[in-house]
Amino acid sequence: MKWLRxxxxxxxxxxxxxxxxxWLAWMLVPPLVQWALVDAVWSAPDSRPCRAAxxxxxxxxxxxxxxxxxxxxxxxxxxxxxxxxxxxxxxxxVASAMRRFxxxxxxxxxxxxxxxxxxxxxxxxxxxxxxxNERWGGLMLTLLLATFGxxxxxxxxxxxxxxxxxxxxxxxxxxxxxxxxxxGVPLISLLFMASVMLPLFLPEGVSIDKLLRALxxxxxxxxxxxxxxxxxxxxxxxxxxxxxADALGLPYWRKTLFxxxxxxxxxxxxxxxxxxxxxxxxxxxxxxxxxxxxxxSIKVALGEPAWSGFGVEAYIFASxxxxxxxxxxxxxxxNLERDLERSRTHVxxxx
Amino acid sequence: xxxxxxIEMRGVGKWFGRFQVLKDIDLAVAQGEKIVLCGPSGSGKSxxxxxxxxxxxxxxxxxxxxxxxxxxxxxxxxxxxxxVGMVFQSFNLFPHLxxxxxxxxxxxxxxxxxxxxxxxxxxxxxxxxxxxEQAHKYPAQLSGGQQQRxxxxxxxxxxxxxxxxxxxxxxxxxxxxxxxxxxxxxxxAEGMTMVVVTHEMGFxxxxxxxxxxxxxxxxxxxxxxxxxxxxxxxxxxxxxxxxILGH
Numbered sequence: 157m158k159w160l161r162x163x164x165x166x167x168x169x170x171x172x173x174x175x176x177x178x179w180l181a182w183m184l185v186p187p188l189v190q191w192a193l194v195d196a197v198w199s200a201p202d203s204r205p206c207r208a209a210x211x212x213x214x215x216x217x218x219x220x221x222x223x224x225x226x227x228x229x230x231x232x233x234x235x236x237x238x239x240x241x242x243x244x245x246x247x248x249x250v251a252s253a254m255r256r257f258x259x260x261x262x263x264x265x266x267x268x269x270x271x272x273x274x275x276x277x278x279x280x281x282x283x284x285x286x287x288x289n290e291r292w293g294g295l296m297l298t299l300l301l302a303t304f305g306x307x308x309x310x311x312x313x314x315x316x317x318x319x320x321x322x323x324x325x326x327x328x329x330x331x332x333x334x335x336x337x338x339x340g341v342p343l344i345s346l347l348f349m350a351s352v353m354l355p356l357f358l359p360e361g362v363s364i365d366k367l368l369r370a371l372x373x374x375x376x377x378x379x380x381x382x383x384x385x386x387x388x389x390x391x392x393x394x395x396x397x398x399x400x401a402d403a404l405g406l407p408y409w410r411k412t413l414f415x416x417x418x419x420x421x422x423x424x425x426x427x428x429x430x431x432x433x434x435x436x437x438x439x440x441x442x443x444x445x446x447x448x449x450x451x452x453s454i455k456v457a458l459g460e461p462a463w464s465g466f467g468v469e470a471y472i473f474a475s476x477x478x479x480x481x482x483x484x485x486x487x488x489x490x491n492l493e494r495d496l497e498r499s500r501t502h503v504x505x506x507x
Numbered sequence: 508x509x510x511x512x513x514i515e516m517r518g519v520g521k522w523f524g525r526f527q528v529l530k531d532i533d534l535a536v537a538q539g540e541k542i543v544l545c546g547p548s549g550s551g552k553s554x555x556x557x558x559x560x561x562x563x564x565x566x567x568x569x570x571x572x573x574x575x576x577x578x579x580x581x582x583x584x585x586x587x588x589x590x591v592g593m594v595f596q597s598f599n600l601f602p603h604l605x606x607x608x609x610x611x612x613x614x615x616x617x618x619x620x621x622x623x624x625x626x627x628x629x630x631x632x633x634x635x636x637x638x639x640e641q642a643h644k645y646p647a648q649l650s651g652g653q654q655q656r657x658x659x660x661x662x663x664x665x666x667x668x669x670x671x672x673x674x675x676x677x678x679x680x681x682x683x684x685x686x687x688x689x690x691x692x693x694x695x696a697e698g699m700t701m702v703v704v705t706h707e708m709g710f711x712x713x714x715x716x717x718x719x720x721x722x723x724x725x726x727x728x729x730x731x732x733x734x735x736x737x738x739x740x741x742x743x744x745x746x747x748x749x750x751i752l753g754h
Contacts, residue, residue, distance in 0.1 A: 400599035
């Protein structure tokens with residue numbers, strides 16, 4: 157009671173605001189619950205029950221189409237393959253999130269895991285039928301784009317950030333060129349260029365498939381953004397750190413690897429994760445070059461006349477999936493920061 | 508005698524842009540010799556020590572350290588850095604590593620020492636600077652005096668022949684200065700060649716073989732401490748001494 161009086165009704169304006177919010181909640185929440193849970197149609201072979209008078213949210217759409225949303229146009233009877241692939245990806249995510257697994261072997265696990273996923277998805281050898289990557293789609297495609305994209309863009313971005321601070325003029329100029337050129341255009345135009353223009357530049361007979369071209373465009377794009385984030389971290393390192401490493405005789409790469417980067421990346425965790433999250437959502441832009449990621453699969457599912465008109469449910473579902481991944485990334489980065497906190501404090505009285 | 512010189516500077520000049528910070532410096536430091544460099548701020552004394560391990564380039568003259576001529580080539584600089592340890596005013600410990608890891612980093616990654624040996628050496632050195640019980644703490648958890656002692660041990664872990672100190676006690680609270688100076692006095696007693704930039708005149712009196720007084724980029728006086736403190740030859744040195752001792 158005391159808490160209520162102090163925090164919610166402490167003054168006239170705050171009392172009014174509290175009442176207004178309560179009224180809004182009273183107006184909005186019960187109907188929402190009624191629609192989303194009580195009256196919802198959870199499963200149905202077609203959309204008729206959803207269209208009946210008084211029916212709430214049509215979750216049956218999701219139940220009916222979940223395979224398509226998860227795996228896109230991948231051959232139906234082969235869905236266990238991307239399914240298994242998603243499980244492998246999740247195992248890799250979880251292992252990578254645990255600090256005690258941060259060993260050289262983790263990189264090997266990733267290589268092995270990604271090779272396994274490649275085999276599962278493509279097939280063509282060892283008893284699996286070949287599935288061309290035109291047919292990959294859904295959540296699996298989104299995860300693959302995001303994972304591969306970040307896995308390649310991040311190391312490249314570190315090189316770009318270091319290159320931009322390099323004393324070698326050519327290296328510096330190339331890094332600046334990459335970063336500024338790529339940051340100056342929207343991702344959409346890069347994707348268009350990759351899918352439409354890139355083939356024109358390749359010699360006769362050489363072709364890179366659409367998925368790979370899109371992925372390259374996204375890596376090029378993300379690397380430029382991440383590079384500036386990493387550079388921000390690098391600039392926060394006091395010059396004395398570099399001098400101390402120099403004075404100990406550590407050559408450039410060892411100094412960078414053991415002294416500078418661990419500190420710079422730690423400082424850059426919040427903006428890095430910010431960029432990762434943005435990148436994860438940006439993968440949905442591949443729709444414009446005809447790839448079926450999570451969002452596009454949902455849109456296609458809605459395109460069937462039988463299920464048209466249930467866009468709200470479909471997009472709520474899409475939002476929840478995106479939110480789950482982004483929220484997990486965000487929470488993880490907060491935990492990581494707290495974990496590293498104890499040694500974060502800088503050297504006393506830096507001058 | 509030339510062979511016994513650990514550090515030799517001949518006619519060294521250095522410019523920051525058009526401003527000349529070091530003018531025609533001649534200085535020879537013999538093996539085992541302890542030099543205290545002093546002078547007003549901006550006199551070039553810090554620049555001079557930083558030159559010895561290649562942290563600063565120079566434009567004219569010649570610097571030789573333990574027979575290796577320091578030029579602008581990375582190999583010579585690397586070779587010299589292996590011989591020379593440096594301690595900074597602001598400690599510059601690596602904050603993401605424990606005290607022990609600060610010590611083992613360079614022996615493992617520069618000297619290719621096995622990790623076990625490097626750790627044994629590190630513990631022994633931390634013992635020597637009387638801080639072994641803090642080996643697994645991070646720099647931020649240590650006091651300034653403790654950090655500076657770790658920094659000294661870190662430099663010693665590379666088994667240097669020469670130790671450079673750039674105002675090692677200037678960033679410390681008064682009550683911590685002694686614990687750092689004590690370690691330095693012991694080091695001197697063991698015969699280390701030392702070049703120390705400091706205003707701790709007590710230290711200079713007891714430890715230095717020679718006090719080198721600099722002003723405006725020049726070496727103005729170079730004399731044994733007794734002579735320097737009791738009978739400075741130049742007006743500039745007298746003025747400087749009256750300023751730092753006169754209160």
